[in-house]
Amino acid sequence: MRTVEEIIALLGGPEAAATRCGVGTEAIRKWRQARAIPAKHWPAVLAATGLTLADLPGTPAETPRTEPSMASPDTPPDGATGCLVLADGTVFWGRGFGAETASVGEICFNTGMTGYQETLTDPSYAGQVITFTFPHIGNVGTNIEDIETVTPAARGLIVKQDVTEPANYRSTKHLHDWLVSHGIPGLAGIDTRALTARIRDAGAPNGVICHRADGRFDIPALKAQAAGWPGLEGMDLAKEVTTRQSFSWDETEWAWPDGFGRQSAPKHKVVAVDYGAKRNILRCLASSGCEVVVVPATATAEDILRHKPDGVFLSNGPGDPAATGVYAIPAIQGVLETKLPVFGICLGHQLLSLALGAKTYKLARGHRGANQPVKDLETGKVEITSQNHGFAVDPKTLPANAKVTHVSLFDGTNEGIAATDRPAFSVQYHPEASPGPSDSHYLFDRFVAMIEAHKAAA
Numbered sequence: 001m002r003t004v005e006e007i008i009a010l011l012g013g014p015e016a017a018a019t020r021c022g023v024g025t026e027a028i029r030k031w032r033q034a035r036a037i038p039a040k041h042w043p044a045v046l047a048a049t050g051l052t053l054a055d056l057p058g059t060p061a062e063t064p065r066t067e068p069s070m071a072s073p074d075t076p077p078d079g080a081t082g083c084l085v086l087a088d089g090t091v092f093w094g095r096g097f098g099a100e101t102a103s104v105g106e107i108c109f110n111t112g113m114t115g116y117q118e119t120l121t122d123p124s125y126a127g128q129v130i131t132f133t134f135p136h137i138g139n140v141g142t143n144i145e146d147i148e149t150v151t152p153a154a155r156g157l158i159v160k161q162d163v164t165e166p167a168n169y170r171s172t173k174h175l176h177d178w179l180v181s182h183g184i185p186g187l188a189g190i191d192t193r194a195l196t197a198r199i200r201d202a203g204a205p206n207g208v209i210c211h212r213a214d215g216r217f218d219i220p221a222l223k224a225q226a227a228g229w230p231g232l233e234g235m236d237l238a239k240e241v242t243t244r245q246s247f248s249w250d251e252t253e254w255a256w257p258d259g260f261g262r263q264s265a266p267k268h269k270v271v272a273v274d275y276g277a278k279r280n281i282l283r284c285l286a287s288s289g290c291e292v293v294v295v296p297a298t299a300t301a302e303d304i305l306r307h308k309p310d311g312v313f314l315s316n317g318p319g320d321p322a323a324t325g326v327y328a329i330p331a332i333q334g335v336l337e338t339k340l341p342v343f344g345i346c347l348g349h350q351l352l353s354l355a356l357g358a359k360t361y362k363l364a365r366g367h368r369g370a371n372q373p374v375k376d377l378e379t380g381k382v383e384i385t386s387q388n389h390g391f392a393v394d395p396k397t398l399p400a401n402a403k404v405t406h407v408s409l410f411d412g413t414n415e416g417i418a419a420t421d422r423p424a425f426s427v428q429y430h431p432e433a434s435p436g437p438s439d440s441h442y443l444f445d446r447f448v449a450m451i452e453a454h455k456a457a458a
C-alpha cells in the first residue's frame with residue numbers, strides 16, 4: 001500500500017494531483033490531513049496513476065463503517081486518532097482534532113446550521129458533548145466576538161466531516177486551534193446520522209470522547225469512565241458556571257458595520273440572575289433599554305431586591321433544574337412575593353415554573369437546534385426558535401395561578417408559561433437568537449412593557 005504523500009508525489013505534487021484527478025485542492029488537503037483517500041476518489045486516482053486498488057490507502061472512517069450495530073472491537077482501525085466510547089460499551093472510531101484529551105459527558109445532538117461557536121460557548125452545554133448534524137463545522141472559523149461566555153463549558157464536539165477551512169472576514173482563528181486553546185477535544189469521521197438516530201431512539205447516552213494523536217487508547221478504562229459518570233439528572237451545574245461576583249452589563253446587540261454598541265440611557269433597571277447566562281441575552285436586555293445588574297446563581301431574594309430592580313430576569317443555564325432549584329426556588333419565590341415583573345429563559349423558565357409549584361422532568365433526547373417550531377397559544381402565531389434544553393416543565397403540574405402560553409410543534413412539550421395573578425412569564429426556548437432566528441425577539445419588548453405597566457401602577 002502507498003501512502004497519500006507517495007501518491008501525491010507520483011502525480012507531481014498537490015496542484016498537479018488535483019488537476020489530474022479532477023478534484024479541488026481542498027480535497028487533496030483533506031487526503032493529506034486524513035492520510036487516506038476517500039473511496040469516491042479511487043477511480044480517478046487509479047486512472048491517473050496506473051496503480052491498483054491494493055496500492056491505495058482507505059480512510060479510517062470508512063474502514064470499518066462506524067454504524068453502532070457495526071461498532072468495531074476495542075482495537076483501533078489504522079489511522080484512528082479519536083474515539084467515542086458510550087456507557088453501554090459501544091465504541092465509535094474516528095479522527096481526533098482540537099485538544100488531545102479525554103472528556104466525559106452526556107452525548108447530545110444539535111441540528112443548527114450556523115453558530116457553532118455560540119453553541120460551543122453556551123454555558124447551558126456544561127456536562128455535554130455536542131454532535132453537530134450540520135456538515136460544514138469550521139467554515140466561518142472563530143473570532144473573539146461570537147462567544148456566549150469566555151470559558152466554554154461544552155465538553156467536546158463530534159462531526160462527520162473534518163473541520164472545514166475558515167472562509168469568513170471575521171475569522172481570527174481556525175476552529176481546531178480555538179479548541180486546542182480551550183482544552184476541548186473534537187472527533188471527526190463519525191457516522192453522525194447513526195449516532196443521532198441512536199439518541200433519537202434510545203435517549204442521550206453518557207460517554208467519553210477521546211483524542212490521541214498516537215492512536216493508543218485504553219478502551220477498558222474509557223468504558224469504565226463512561227459507565228461511572230452519574231449523568232445530568234440530579235446535577236446542579238449552574239453553581240459551576242455562574243459569575244462569582246455581581247457586575248453591570250451595558251453592551252448592546254451586534255449590528256453591521258459597527259459591531260456591539262453601549263447602552264447609554266437606560267430607562268429601567270433589571271437584575272439578571274446568572275445560572276449560566278448567555279451574553280446575547282444580556283445584550284438583548286440592554287438593547288431593550290435596561291440597565292442590567294448580573295448577580296450570582298446563589299443570590300437570595302434579599303440580594304436581588306437590594307439593587308431595587310424594576311424587573312428580574314432568570315437566565316438559561318446547564319444541568320437539572322430540580323437540583324439548582326434547591327437554592328434558586330426560595331430566591332425566586334421571594335421575588336414573586338413582591339409582584340415585580342419576572343422573565344425567565346430556558347433554565348430560568350424551568351426554575352420559575354418550579355417556584356410556582358410545577359414539576360420538571362428529563363426529556364429523552366432534548367431539543368437542540370435553530371429550527372424548532374413553537375406555537376404561541378394566545379396569538380396562534382408560530383415562531384421558528386432556537387433551542388437547547390434536555391429537561392422540560394410538566395404542564396399538568398402547573399398550579400391554578402399559572403397557564404401554558406407556548407407549545408412545541410415537534411412533540412407538544414411545554415415551551416412557555418405565565419402566571420395569571422402577577423407579571424411573571426417565561427419561555428423554554430431562546431428568543432435572543434444566538435444562534436438562530438429572531439422570531440421571538442418580541443418577548444424582550446413584552447418584558448419591558450410589563451415593567452412599564454408595573455411602574456405606572458406603582
Ligand SMILES: NC(=O)CC[C@H](N)C(=O)O
Nearest residue numbers: 124316317346347390391
Ligand atoms: N439552555 C438551558 O437553559 C438549558 C436548561 C436545562 N439545563 C435543560 O437542559 O433543560
